Amino acid sequence: MAGTPDESAATGRADDPAYDATRLFAGHRELLFSVVYNMLGSVADTEDVLQETWLSWSGKNSRAPLAEIGNPRAYLVRVAVNHALARRAAIAVRRETYVGPWLPEPLVTDTATGSVPDTADQAVRADSVSMALLVVLETLTPLERAVFVLHEVFGYPHTEIAGVLDRSPASVRQLAHRARAHVRARRPRYRAHPRVRREATERFVAAALGGDIGALMEILAPDVTVWIDSGGARSGAGSRPVHGREKAARMLAGYATRRTEDPDIRYRRVNGDDAAVLFTGDTPYAVMVMDLTPDGDQVSDVYLVTDPAKLAHVRRAR
Template sequence: MSRSPAADPATQSRPDEALNTATRLFMDHRELLFAIVYNMLGSVADTEDVLQETWLSWSGSRSRSPHKEIGNPRAYLVRIAVNHALKRRAVISRRRETYVGPWLPEPLVTQPTDEPPPDAADPALRAESVSMAMLVVLESLSPLERAVFVLGEVFGYAHTEIAGVLDRRPAAVRQLAHRARQHVHARRPLYEAHPRVRREATERFVQAALGGDIGALMEILAPDVTVWSDGGGKRRAALRPVRGRDKAVRLLTAQAGRGGARLDITYRRVNGDDSVVFFDGTSPFAVIVMDLTPEGDRVSGVYIVFNPDKLTHVRKDDDV
């Protein structure tokens, strides 16, 4: 008696093999997908949700067609992830309409600053060098402009490749890229402070702020410095960006006086830059990132994330 196809072990194993292959390919590209989506959204939590949606779309397409061969899994996965991220932007925009105070990207906290930085040649890890200040600028782009900028300027995709990801004509992608570059470069000078200079400036800033040394703060802050503090209505923070050195000093010394002495300080890389993370016991209290002037001797921007919802992934004892 012949066996039915459904009872054939070889037939039954094919869906399992397809799923295993799909899982392996997804995990091989997960870091890259995370980096692209995070830079499009500025939120770790939303990025994880998008990656989950990407996995469901990817594994579903593979299981429905177990024998279907995808010639370029990397390009296919990037296309799925980017399009899910574009849909998520609409959700984030609605959420922002009711957000209390300035909105800052969710900080991506990585290894301590005394460890060597990740290999800058790896595009997935290189994305960590997209600074907090740059992410703030990217928030002012349209979703499509931001997707084109991230894929082109950060990950080096050609316009023709981006056109395939976004299902747009290359000419339209070139126009989006031109507008995005003009906007970003007008608001964000193209320079990077040396890591040693940034670390020294960060330590000087923290010592002056926590020590209440107004003279030292006046010296390290640029005259036109801006301080963004994101409490999300859940922790006390300024409801608008504070501009100018005098106002910034008053704000920073007042915030330091409200319990700064009880906090533990650790220096970590945040979005690729040497920064500081404050802990209240084992709970993250705030992440502070500095933006320096082109000369590297003064602080031109201070980004303080207090909102506990944006710090849930930060652990005191994590090495990475």
């Protein structure tokens, strides 16, 4: 079996065709990671797809000269996207037995440096969409999501997406129209000022962790929804999202009273938005992401990821 890009780079030579193939793949890895992650919402699945893409790429270059590939970037994106579409079928099967609400795996960056602490996530930059938008993208078909990500997030023209997906430009435009209408109906196009987001995040975290129902009733919107993804690994997480301010406030306050120790709170950026990461010692306990109402005064959605498997890449800043 072919080695990973890092292994090949360590043993390759500048005059070796395999070295050129490795260099090209490594140069496009950031783009490939971002595209695939936004299609799948899972770091582990994204890494698997990138490995499959590398094997396809290295196998192609062992059979034919690299010069025969006129546009390596387009070729790699096409291979990665199609591997990601195939991976969606396996993900759908896993979801059938998933315990409780499913949320995307959070990508956590250090607010002070902007860096991603874990090496597995070093490819992540600003092209990863918000947690709230990823949740909406889960309601699209795999093809609609691929078109939306390529066109709306990365700016690919419909004609180029048609080549990636082996579809006609007309069908791609139809997919893009349906996906855009679906997303806009569920996700208004606004973004609160970073200072407003940070202040709202800190107010919410203080109220939630303090079990202050009165403060929660003030900051939560009347139609707020709370999603807790524990993967079945945490007690009291609930089997479905909680809707409505009173139910959400009671649930969050009760969740706070069940803690056995006070967590260490670190404010980080998660998928580009201000958020809170809770640690017990050096172990991540939860990632809390809030979505705000258009005026920024209240919290409209709370995304709480406590599944240990989804927090495996999260590290405390030293």
